[in-house]
Structures are given as C-alpha cells and as structure tokens.
Amino acid sequence: MSMTIRADSQANELLQTVEALSGQRLAACYQCGTCAATCPFVAAMDLPPDRLIQQLRFGLPGVLERRAFWVCVGCDSCAERCPRAIAVPRVMEALRLIAIRERGDRLAVAQLPAATLRDLPPIALVASLRRNTG
Amino acid sequence: MSDGNGLITMQLMGKSYQVPSGLTIMAAIEYAGYKLVRGAGCRGGFCGACPTLYRRDGSHRIFTALACQTLVEDGMCLVQMPFVPLLTRPYDLHAIVPQPNTLLQHFPEIAGCVACNTCARSCPQGLPVMDYIQAALRGDIERAAMLSFDCIACGICSSRCPADIKHYAVGLLARRIYGKYLAPPAPDLARRVAEIAAGRYDAELDALISLPAAELRARYEQRSFEAVADGAEPYSATRRYNSPMDPVDYQDELAG
Amino acid sequence: MQLAYYPGCTIKASARQHEQAALAILRALGVELREMAEWNCCGVVHTLTSANLIRHMAPVRVLARLRQQGAHEVVTLCDMCFNTLARANLLARQQPEQFAAISASTDSELRYDGDASVLHLLQVLRDRVGLAALRARVRRPLRELRVYPYYGCKLLRPSTVGIDDPEIPTLLRDLLEALGATVIEGHLQTRCCGAYQAVDQPELVAERVTATAAQARAGGAEAIVLSCPLCHFNFDTLQPRNGAPLPVFYYTQVIGLAFGLEPEELGLETRQIDQLPPLRQRDRAQAKGGAA
Numbered sequence: 001m002s003m004t005i006r007a008d009s010q011a012n013e014l015l016q017t018v019e020a021l022s023g024q025r026l027a028a029c030y031q032c033g034t035c036a037a038t039c040p041f042v043a044a045m046d047l048p049p050d051r052l053i054q055q056l057r058f059g060l061p062g063v064l065e066r067r068a069f070w071v072c073v074g075c076d077s078c079a080e081r082c083p084r085a086i087a088v089p090r091v092m093e094a095l096r097l098i099a100i101r102e103r104g105d106r107l108a109v110a111q112l113p114a115a116t117l118r119d120l121p122p123i124a125l126v127a128s129l130r131r132n133t134g
Numbered sequence: 135m136s137d138g139n140g141l142i143t144m145q146l147m148g149k150s151y152q153v154p155s156g157l158t159i160m161a162a163i164e165y166a167g168y169k170l171v172r173g174a175g176c177r178g179g180f181c182g183a184c185p186t187l188y189r190r191d192g193s194h195r196i197f198t199a200l201a202c203q204t205l206v207e208d209g210m211c212l213v214q215m216p217f218v219p220l221l222t223r224p225y226d227l228h229a230i231v232p233q234p235n236t237l238l239q240h241f242p243e244i245a246g247c248v249a250c251n252t253c254a255r256s257c258p259q260g261l262p263v264m265d266y267i268q269a270a271l272r273g274d275i276e277r278a279a280m281l282s283f284d285c286i287a288c289g290i291c292s293s294r295c296p297a298d299i300k301h302y303a304v305g306l307l308a309r310r311i312y313g314k315y316l317a318p319p320a321p322d323l324a325r326r327v328a329e330i331a332a333g334r335y336d337a338e339l340d341a342l343i344s345l346p347a348a349e350l351r352a353r354y355e356q357r358s359f360e361a362v363a364d365g366a367e368p369y370s371a372t373r374r375y376n377s378p379m380d381p382v383d384y385q386d387e388l389a390g
Numbered sequence: 391m392q393l394a395y396y397p398g399c400t401i402k403a404s405a406r407q408h409e410q411a412a413l414a415i416l417r418a419l420g421v422e423l424r425e426m427a428e429w430n431c432c433g434v435v436h437t438l439t440s441a442n443l444i445r446h447m448a449p450v451r452v453l454a455r456l457r458q459q460g461a462h463e464v465v466t467l468c469d470m471c472f473n474t475l476a477r478a479n480l481l482a483r484q485q486p487e488q489f490a491a492i493s494a495s496t497d498s499e500l501r502y503d504g505d506a507s508v509l510h511l512l513q514v515l516r517d518r519v520g521l522a523a524l525r526a527r528v529r530r531p532l533r534e535l536r537v538y539p540y541y542g543c544k545l546l547r548p549s550t551v552g553i554d555d556p557e558i559p560t561l562l563r564d565l566l567e568a569l570g571a572t573v574i575e576g577h578l579q580t581r582c583c584g585a586y587q588a589v590d591q592p593e594l595v596a597e598r599v600t601a602t603a604a605q606a607r608a609g610g611a612e613a614i615v616l617s618c619p620l621c622h623f624n625f626d627t628l629q630p631r632n633g634a635p636l637p638v639f640y641y642t643q644v645i646g647l648a649f650g651l652e653p654e655e656l657g658l659e660t661r662q663i664d665q666l667p668p669l670r671q672r673d674r675a676q677a678k679g680g681a682a
Contacts, residue, residue, distance in 0.1 A: 021439040040581045044594055071594065074438065075582030076547035080556050093438035107590060109242045114223075117239040120589060121623045122271055122399040123470050125238065125245040127434040127586035130445060133246065234403035249430040249448035251499065268430040272399035296444065 012059040014098070021094035028084040029053050035078035035088050041071045049078060049088050056091075069095040070106060070132070093131075100134040107132035142208035153206060159186055160201040163214070173216035179203040182286035185258070185293075188212045198256040198290045218289035222303050232315045234273030241304045244271050246297035253291035253301055259284050263291045263301050270304050278305060279312035391518065393509070394461035395423035396452060398471035399431045405468070405619035407657025411642035412467055412511060414655045418527060419519050426452075427459055434470045435586075436477040443492055447500065449478035450492060454502040463507040465514055467642075469544035469618035476508040476551035510545065512561060512617060512641070513553050521568045529650030531570030535666065537644070538574045538606030538636075539563055540616040540625070543582045556580070565641060566615060569648035574609035578602040583624045596628045603629050603636045613637045613666060615644050637665035 019025060029050070036048035045068035047055065052068050074089040082088065100106065107128060117125070141152045144162060151166040160174060175183030184201035191209040201214065223240055230236060238244060244267050253263035266281035282305025291301040329335065342350065401409045416423060433448035452475060456464050466472040482489050482504035493500050515524060539562030546552040546559055554561040559580065563573045581602065584595030603625065606614055614625055614636050622638055629635035639662070646656040653663050663669055 021441050023440060040598060041584070041594060044591075044597075071587075071591070073582060073585040073587060074435065075543040075585070077543070077580075077582065080547055080549060087438075090438040097439050097441060109246070110221075110223075112242055112589070114239055116589070117242055118233070118235050119404075119627070120235065120238075121404040121619055122235070122238060122245060122273075122431070123434045123468070123620050124586045124588050124623065125242060126271075126399070126431060127470070127620075128589040129243075129246045130433065130435050130437070131586065132590075234406075247431065247448075248433070248444050249451045250444060251451070251496065255497075255499075264430065265428060268399075271431055272397075272402040274402065 012057070014063060015056050015059065017098060018056060018091060018094040021097060022087070022090035024086050024088075024090055026053050026057055026086070026091070029057075029086055030084060032083060034081050034083060038077045038081050039072075040075065040077065041073070044071045049092070052095075053086075053088075053091065064095065064099050064102065066095075068092075069099075073131070096131060097134075100132075105133040109133070142206065144206050144209070145211040147213055155206070155208070157206050158202055159188075159199065159204050159206050159210075159212060160184060162206040163201065163212075173201070173214045177202045180286060182288035183216065185215045185288040185290045186212055187215055187290075187293075196256075196294075198258055198294075200258045200288060203258065215290070215293060218292045218300075220289075220292075220300055220303055222300065225307070227310055227314055230311060230315075232275055232311050236311065237270040237273070237275060237278065237304060237308060240307055241270070241300065243297060243299050244304060247271065247299060248297060250296060252294045252296065253299070256290050256294045258288060258290065259286060261285060266305055266308070267299060267301055270308055275308050275311050276316055278308035279316075282306075282308060391421045393421065393423055393514065394456060394459070394464045395425045396429055396432075396456070396464045396466050396471060396475070397425060398466060398468040400470075400619040401467055404623060405640075408467055408619060408622075408640040408642055411640055411646045411656040411658075414651050415642055415645045415649060418649050418651070419523065421514065421519065423465060426456060426461075426464070429455060432471045432474045432478075434474060436474050443488060444495075446478055446481065446488070447492055447496075449475050450482065450489065450500055450502050453479060453482070453506050453508075454500050456506050457502065462505070463509055465509045465511055467511050467617075469510070469542065470620060472508060472510040473544035473551060477548075479504060479506065479508050480550060510553055510617075512545070512565070515565065515645075516561060521564055524565070524645065525568040528569055528648045530648055532566075532644070532648050532669075533570045533572075535570075535613070535669065536572045536574055536611050537566055537613050537615045537639075538576070538609065538611035539566055539579060539641075540583075540602065540606075540614050540621060541580045542616065542618050542621045543580075543585075544618060546580060562615065562617075562641060566644065569645060571644070571648075574606060574611040576605040576609055578605045583621045585620055585624075588620075588624055588628065592628060595624045596630070599625050599628050600630055606636055611636065613639055615639050615641050617641055637662060 015026065031050055031054060033050045036042050036050050039049060042048050047066050047068045049068065052063065052066065055063050069092040072089060072092040074093065076089055079087045079089055109129060140154055142155045143150055143152055146163060146166060153162040153165045157165060160177065164170065173184050175181035179200055179202060186199045186201045188197050188199065189211045190197060190207065225240055247267050249264060251264045254261065257263050261284060262281050266278045269277035269281060285302050285305045287302040287306065289302060292299065295301065397409060413423065430451055431448055432452055433445060437445040466475065482502055486503065489502060541559050541562060546554055546556040549556045563575065566573050578601060582598065584598045587594045603614065616622060616638065617640065622640065625638040643656045643658055647669065
C-alpha cells in the first residue's frame with residue numbers, strides 16, 4: 001500500500017481550518033514530544049498530541065475520527081511547557097468544533113442518567129456541554 | 135404604506151394586506167379574512183396562545199409580540215407561531231425532593247445557557263427569563279419560581295434560544311416545586327380552612343348565596359385578603375422579588 | 391475590608407460548605423464579601439477558538455454587571471469561575487475588537503472594557519489579609535495533621551492568569567504551614583483530575599484521583615486539601631471505594647478548624663471530622679479535660 005503525503009499546506013483544508021480556529025501555527029512544532037510526556041491523559045488517547053499534530057500537518061486521513069481530542073480537558077499543562085509556544089488545547093478545541101460541526105453533538109444531554117444529573121456539580125455539566133456540543 | 139384613509143399595509147406570511155390602523159395584530163389577521171383556529175385563545179394576554187414574530191421596516195431585528203396585545207403597524211411583516219414543541223421527562227411532583235440539582239436533573243439543557251439574554255429580550259411579558267434560567271441552574275428554585283411568576287408559556291423564548299432551552303417548562307416546574315414544598319404557608323389559611331370545615335361560616339354562606347347579584351358584586355369588590363395587624367405589611371411570599379410585573383401588584387390596585 | 395463577591399453556580403449547589411466556611415473565616419478576619427445583586431453562570435471553561443464568540447458572553451456579562459453594580463474588583467471561590475472570568479478579562483483588554491462584536495450583537499446591552507479585576511479568595515488571603523494575620527488568628531494549631539495540598543489546574547494555568555508558579559506552587563503549602571499543619575507534597579499536586587469528564591468518561595477521572603490519592607497516602611497524608619469544587623467532587627466521589635478513600639477538605643474548612651470554629655459553621659459533618667484521627671483524638675482529650 002502506498003500513501004501520498006503532501007507537505008503543501010495549501011491543499012490541507014483541515015489543517016488550515018484548525019489553524020484559523022485555534023490561532024496556532026502548527027509548522028512551528030518540532031515534534032519534541034513534551035506535550036505527550038506532560039499530558040495526564042495521554043494513556044487514554046488513541047494518538048498522543050504531538051502525533052496528532054504531525055498527522056494533521058501531513059493531511060493524513062482519519063484525524064477527525066480520533067478520540068484524543070475528546071479526552072483533552074484543556075488543563076494547559078502541555079501549553080505551559082511547549083518550547084514552541086503552541087497552545088495545544090486550542091488545537092484540540094478546534095478539532096472538537098470541526099467534528100461537532102460535521103457530525104453533530106458528541107454528548108446527548110437528554111440521555112444522561114438521572115442519578116448522574118442528581119449528583120453532578122453544575123460546573124461539570126456546563127463545561128461538558130461547552131466542550132462536547134455545538 | 136398608509137394611504138391617508140386610516141389603512142395600513144401589513145404582510146402576513148409573505149402576502150400584503152390593507153387593514154385599518156388601530157387593530158390588534160389578531161384583529162388585523164381576521165380582518166384580512168383568516169379564521170384563527172389555532173394561535174388564538176383568551177384574547178386578553180393571559181393564555182399565551184398567540185405568539186407572533188415580525189419584522190419592521192428599517193431594522194434587521196426580529197421582534198416578538200402577543201397578537202392579541204399588540205397593535206398592527208404599517209410595514210409589519212408577520213408570522214404566527216402557535217406552538218414550540220416541548221419534550222420533557224415526565225415527573226411526579228409528589229415524588230420530587232427539592233435539591234440543588236432538581237431542576238438541572240429534569241432540564242439538563244439549561245447547563246447550555248450562554249447568557250446571551252435573547253430569551254429576555256424576546257419575552258412579551260418583559261420577564262428576566264435568562265436570570266430565572268440561571269437561578270434554576272444554580273438550584274435557586276425559589277428565585278426561578280418568582281422571576282418566572284408571570285410567564286404565560288407562549289414559548290417565544292424557546293423559539294429564539296441558541297441552547298434550545300425550554301424556559302417556560304423550567305419555570306413551571308420551579309413554581310410547582312415552590313408551591314408544593316418551599317412556599318411559606320400563609321399564616322391564616324389552615325385556621326380558616328378548619329373553621330370552614332367545622333361549619334362556622336355555614337349561616338353566612340347561606341346568606342350570601344341568597345343575595346342579589348349586584349349586592350354580591352359590591353361585596354366581592356370590598357373583600358380583603360389577609361388579616362393584617364395595624365401598621366404591619368400584608369403577608370406576601372413574593373414581595374422581595376422585583377419582577378417588572380410583580381405578582382403582588384393587586385394589593386396596590388386595591389389600595390387605590 | 392469589603393469586597394464584591396461572585397459565587398458561581400456550584401458554590402450555591404454542591405459546594406455550599408465551601409462558601410459557608412469561607413464566610414465564617416472571613417468574618418473572623420474582618421473581611422466582608424458582598425454577593426453581586428444579579429449574576430449568571432460564568433460559562434466554566436474559557437472558549438479556545440475564534441469561532442464561538444457567543445460563548446464569551448457569559449463571563450463578559452458577569453464582568454459588565456459587576457461594573458454596572460459599581461464594583462471594580464470581584465472575588466471568586468471557585469477555581470473554574472476564577473479562571474474563566476480572569477481569561478475573559480484578559481481577552482477584553484487584549485482583543486477589544488472581539489468584545490465590540492459581542493456588544494454589537496446585543497444592542498450594546500453588554501458593554502465592558504476590561505477595567506475590572508478578578509481575584510481568587512486565596513489571593514485575598516495571601517496578598518490582602520496576609521499569612522501573618524492568618525497565623526495570628528489560629529486558636530487551634532493543626533500540629534498533628536498531615537495534609538496533601540492539591541492545586542489542580544485552574545489556579546495555576548495558564549500562567550497569564552495563574553496566581554502562583556505553574557510548576558512549583560507554594561501557596562497552599564505556605565497557608566497550611568501557617569495553620570501549623572504538616573504538609574506532604576508530590577508532583578501530582580498540579581496534575582489535572584479530569585474535570586468535567588466526570589459527566590460521561592468518569593473512568594478517566596477515577597484513574598487520576600486514584601493515582602493522586604495514592605501519592606498523598608504514600609507520603610503519609612491523612613487528608614487532601616484543595617480549592618476547586620470540581621476537583622472536590624471528583625476526589626470525593628471517584629476514589630476507589632475498596633480501601634479507605636482519603637477525605638477531602640476545602641482549604642477554607644481547614645482554616646476554620648485552625649481558627650477554632652465549630653465544624654457546623656464550616657459545613658463539616660461529624661463523619662468528616664472522624665476521618666481526621668488527630669483532630670478526633672484531640673477532641674476526645676479536650677472533652678475529657680473539660681469533664682474533669
């Protein structure tokens with residue numbers, strides 16, 4: 001099997017949209033992996049943040065199907081440490097937003113169990129709705 | 135365009151009609167030849183059946199009104215919106231235990247409120263709709279009940295909300311819970327009910343029943359609500375809430 | 391000292407004990423919090439893309455209302471509220487054009503030009519009241535108590551709004567040491583607990599709080615002390631139930647105990663005090679002493 005990788009970012013519509021929405025320039029990333037080493041949730045991600053950025057830059061298929069950006073809660077640990085000053089949580093949020101626009105909400109609030117709703121602090125639900133629904 | 139003969143032009147669902155100025159929107163629609171089988175009810179501004187969306191010349195805004203309460207204007211472009219679909223989880227009021235999350239549990243979508251205030255700006259009753267949704271979100275059932283007290287469930291707020299909140303149903307549940315569990319009992323009510331049950335007023339009631347209608351009406355207009363000690367404020371569960379249409383206004387009317 | 395106070399939804403719902411304890415200790419310190427007359431949810435998380443301006447409306451409305459109500463600074467107890475309001479405030483100063491767009495969409499009902507400041511209660515205690523004054527008010531030093539302060543994210547990051555060093559914070563340690571407690575530390579103190587994933591991916595949160603609690607316990611801690619109501623919920627409900635979960639306290643409650651306030655003034659149940667062996671033993675000793 002062969003795959004064409006295009007370094008030409010003009011042709012990479014997803015990358016352009018992510019950069020526009022996040023305000024981050026992903027060409028700056030030199031793949032040091034600090035974000036992945038820092039992330040408290042990297043074990044639950046199906047692709048660590050640095051590789052997600054790499055696949056995005058190469059225009060590889062399947063980025064929007066990943067779980068990684070739904071796992072990120074925006075704790076900003078990676079953003080504080082990134083030597084290239086990339087705010088990775090903004091990249092993650094841009095991917096969530098694009099996925100929601102294309103496929104709809106990830107969280108069906110009307111289907112949450114009553115017991116969950118009874119006990120949750122309101123901030124948990126507000127934050128989850130803001131990150132998982134359009 | 136007004137033609138100088140007291141006629142103005144309105145558009146109803148895209149079609150122009152000449153109608154006399156001074157009519158309510160509802161009367162204008164009927165003047166134009168429509169028979170309202172939906173979207174009309176009490177015709178007095180209380181039932182909430184006649185929400186209307188309209189535009190005006192010279193503004194990009196969508197305006198909202200109750201058709202029975204608002205005069206038609208020249209250049210209005212109208213659509214009637216009799217119903218906003220409402221799906222709520224069924225609840226048994228008797229089984230509800232009022233807790234901070236009770237309203238959130240029944241209406242989790244209120245957590246999506248972005249505080250844009252479009253609901254309040256569209257409310258024909260002038261209610262602080264966003265504020266009562268926010269009160270509901272933080273579990274302040276009493277405040278949600280009080281601020282929504284004059285809601286007539288027309289549903290315009292829900293049609294305009296970017297978070298798809300069913301405001302009027304949230305306010306209704308808040309008022310139901312407030313009434314059943316939280317409202318301080320009116321001090322004289324239980325005593326009076328017991329007196330009635332014991333037959334203390336039977337003779338007086340029989341006398342009233344035999345009165346002529348005019349006399350009965352006069353007595354009704356002079357009635358009082360609560361026994362109030364000299365100089366004391368009449369009892370009110372709602373007085374400290376400053377809704378623009380305060381539910382205790384009737385006491386001022388009585389005084390005047 | 392009088393300060394305007396923005397509670398936030400959760401302080402009025404699942405975190406009422408935090409507010410109760412905060413008001414009690416501030417009374418003892420001569421600080422009065424005046425709750426804003428009308429307020430709305432802050433939105434909880436700062437919106438991270440340029441496309442969702444409407445989601446900045448909630449924090450901007452809080453700040454605009456604050457100014458309308460005549461105040462220039464506002465205190466929050468909730469870390470999420472603090473972070474969201476502070477970041478919106480920063481955006482208002484740095485990108486006023488975005489705020490002009492919000493204002494225009496509301497018939498200028500929402501006008502705000504970034505001239506308020508947002509404070510966390512911990513800043514007030516550190517920078518206005520001062521740890522020395524706090525120490526001077528201690529009536530019941532927590533000498534026998536070993537605690538693990540947990541910072542989480544929102545007090546510290548991003549560093550543009552954080553109130554302490556994002557990598558090696560000392561604020562909670564300094565505070566707890568001023569109360570006489572023994573502080574146990576570890577690198578997980580600043581690692582995220584999983585936040586709102588409690589809604590539909592609680593396993594992510596459970597993994598984090600289990601690891602952090604294990605570090606605290608390994609260091610000999612008897613309790614976790616923290617500030618954020620969402621962290622509190624996560625540590626309180628998602629530690630593994632097999633084995634004894636470490637009890638979780640708001641720093642306001644711990645300050646209150648050191649001030650000698652009664653547990654019920656601090657929203658603490660007897661059950662929670664019983665989870666702190668040194669305090670329980672001392673209470674028993676005092677009860678005996680009092681009886682004798």
